[in-house]
Amino acid sequence: MSMVDQHEENRRDFLIMATSAVGAVGVAGAAWPFIRSWSPSADVLAQATTEVDLSSIQAGQMVTVPWQGKPVFILHRTTQQIEAARKDDGDASMRDPEKDAERAKKAEWLVLLASCTHLGCVPQPIGTGEYGGFLCPCHGTHYDTSGRVRKGPAPKNLAVPHHEFKNDKTLVIGKALA
Amino acid sequence: MFKSIMAWVDERLPITEVIKSQAIEYPTPKNLNYWWNFGSLALMVLIIQLVSGIFLAMHYKPDAKLAFDAVEHIMRDVNWGWLLRYMHATGATFFFIAVYIHILRGMYYGSHRSPREILWWIGVIIFFLLMATAFMGYVLPWGQMSFWGAAVITNLMSAIPVIGEDLVVWVWGGFSVGDPTLNRFFALHFLLPFVVIGAVGVHVWALHAVHSNNPEGIDLEHKDTIPFHPYYTIKDLYGMGVFLILFCVFVFFAPNFFLEPDNYIQADPMKTPAHIVPEWYFLPFYAILRSIDFLGQMSKLVGVIAMGAAIAILFVLPFLDRSPVRSFRYRPISSKLFWIFVVDCFVLGWVGYNPADAVVLGSLPIVYVGRAATAVYFSYFFLLWFITVFKIERPLPVPKSL
Numbered sequence: 001m002s003m004v005d006q007h008e009e010n011r012r013d014f015l016i017m018a019t020s021a022v023g024a025v026g027v028a029g030a031a032w033p034f035i036r037s038w039s040p041s042a043d044v045l046a047q048a049t050t051e052v053d054l055s056s057i058q059a060g061q062m063v064t065v066p067w068q069g070k071p072v073f074i075l076h077r078t079t080q081q082i083e084a085a086r087k088d089d090g091d092a093s094m095r096d097p098e099k100d101a102e103r104a105k106k107a108e109w110l111v112l113l114a115s116c117t118h119l120g121c122v123p124q125p126i127g128t129g130e131y132g133g134f135l136c137p138c139h140g141t142h143y144d145t146s147g148r149v150r151k152g153p154a155p156k157n158l159a160v161p162h163h164e165f166k167n168d169k170t171l172v173i174g175k176a177l178a
Numbered sequence: 179m180f181k182s183i184m185a186w187v188d189e190r191l192p193i194t195e196v197i198k199s200q201a202i203e204y205p206t207p208k209n210l211n212y213w214w215n216f217g218s219l220a221l222m223v224l225i226i227q228l229v230s231g232i233f234l235a236m237h238y239k240p241d242a243k244l245a246f247d248a249v250e251h252i253m254r255d256v257n258w259g260w261l262l263r264y265m266h267a268t269g270a271t272f273f274f275i276a277v278y279i280h281i282l283r284g285m286y287y288g289s290h291r292s293p294r295e296i297l298w299w300i301g302v303i304i305f306f307l308l309m310a311t312a313f314m315g316y317v318l319p320w321g322q323m324s325f326w327g328a329a330v331i332t333n334l335m336s337a338i339p340v341i342g343e344d345l346v347v348w349v350w351g352g353f354s355v356g357d358p359t360l361n362r363f364f365a366l367h368f369l370l371p372f373v374v375i376g377a378v379g380v381h382v383w384a385l386h387a388v389h390s391n392n393p394e395g396i397d398l399e400h401k402d403t404i405p406f407h408p409y410y411t412i413k414d415l416y417g418m419g420v421f422l423i424l425f426c427v428f429v430f431f432a433p434n435f436f437l438e439p440d441n442y443i444q445a446d447p448m449k450t451p452a453h454i455v456p457e458w459y460f461l462p463f464y465a466i467l468r469s470i471d472f473l474g475q476m477s478k479l480v481g482v483i484a485m486g487a488a489i490a491i492l493f494v495l496p497f498l499d500r501s502p503v504r505s506f507r508y509r510p511i512s513s514k515l516f517w518i519f520v521v522d523c524f525v526l527g528w529v530g531y532n533p534a535d536a537v538v539l540g541s542l543p544i545v546y547v548g549r550a551a552t553a554v555y556f557s558y559f560f561l562l563w564f565i566t567v568f569k570i571e572r573p574l575p576v577p578k579s580l
Contacts (some may be wrong), residue, residue, distance in 0.1 A: 069202075071449075122449060154478075
């Protein structure tokens with residue numbers, strides 16, 4: 001093979017690789033808007049917060065409110081329920097150990113995202129599961145009076161959504177997005 | 179007149195030649211049994227699904243507020259709408275019946291073995307596409323089972339480490355299954371069948387490149403083949419007649435047999451039905467998913483991996499089986515393992531149909547049955563490799579020709 005041919009071959013290899021690289025970057029760039037179009041749209045993001053009036057919820061009562069299309073349990077806990085949750089704080093068999101005080105900002109109010117951490121079913125109300133808590137009907141996970149997983153296939157505790165007490169009677173679930 | 183038109187066309191596009199070589203005179207083994215009917219049956223159901231589906235789409239509304247009522251509108255108000263919907267719903271069931279038998283036939287007679295690996299892989303891809311299409315179609319009526327089935331299945335993705343949670347939000351287009359999810363599932367449910375049509379074209383192309391396997395599992399000489407037409411056109415038509423009779427029995431006399439009563443309740447994101455069951459054709463895989471519940475925090479991820487592996491293992495099946503003989507007719511151990519495998523699939527289906535905390539046979543938690551059946555499922559593939567790679571199985575003498 002002559003020098004000229006080799007030079008030509010290298011030049012061609014380079015051109016093919018450079019063209020392919022530019023093409024790949026171009027395709028990836030053009031794909032981005034399509035991929036992003038599947039992410040939550042502005043109107044979905046706008047439904048970020050829900051306000052709840054707590055004055056009518058008696059001790060021992062639980063209400064379910066929708067937040068971002070998902071149910072949220074708001075439980076006005078009784079003294080026994082609080083005590084039961086705190087008593088188990090140090091339980092070594094807990095799968096996802098958390099102290100009750102870290103989960104309930106105010107001990108009498110427990111706010112939980114009612115979406116089983118296994119596969120997203122809505123657990124049944126307080127008192128249906130072992131440990132006095134919630135039972136998920138789909139695959140039999142039991143959560144205690146602090147919403148912590150104690151038995152069954154779920155990997156994590158029921159999530160506590162971001163929430164703040166605006167005043168003594170109003171709870172705001174979620175965080176307003178800028 | 180016709181002849182001269184065809185001559186003009188053939189000069190430009192050789193249609194006559196392709197039909198002659200690929201359909202009419204296409205050499206086909208003379209010993210194919212009735213298990214070889216299910217490929218053409220699957221194609222027939224695919225066409226039924228396409229036609230009924232396109233006409234249903236003309237009356238359906240993919241909107242979370244309108245979808246449930248749109249289906250009832252189809253049932254009550256649209257002329258023959260009830261027939262279109264019952265054909266489509268029953269068609270899904272019959273599609274999977276045909277495809278499962280088609281796959282098992284391939285597994286028994288060694289149709290996945292060399293040189294038909296690519297043919298087999300395209301088949302497995304079609305099977306994947308079919309499951310995705312069926313799943314998204316089941317979401318469209320927007321009943322309770324639609325909604326919670328979609329919630330459970332999409333949540334499987336959240337088991338993926340690091341990106342799982344974000345991926346699920348991306349698929350949903352929101353923070354839960356909702357209107358954006360329904361809308362995109364409708365678009366994909368409409369699109370995927372056409373992808374399947376393309377894949378079926380490649381499947382047939384690959385088949386015609388390597389030709390059909392046969393019950394003996396041997397390479398045939400030309401004298402052992404017969405032309406596809408009229409021998410197999412008539413046999414396929416006969417099979418279609420029998421299959422359509424069964425199909426019509428369900429469409430006209432038991433259209434809700436495979437449907438769940440809970441799906442006639444409109445989707446309610448605030449309330450999960452007491453007992454979620456997937457469609458029957460997903461039950462064995464659902465049972466495998468639920469059987470992995472003894473690994474603590476890892477249960478969910480491992481369960482999802484096991485479920486995916488139960489299907490993905492089909493891809494490597496051509497390389498697991500090392501026997502010099504294709505057909506299980508001549509393989510005494512493999513054929514017994516095969517039937518254990520078939521029974522095991524039914525056991526898994528039964529486990530998947532029951533509630534997770536059910537207790538059977540007096541005091542046996544059903545999850546133990548599920549774990550054992552899951553072990554048997556994967557053991558089939560392991561043992562098939564084991565008995566052939568170490569030549570434990572001694573195949574019976576195989577005929578050289580028919």
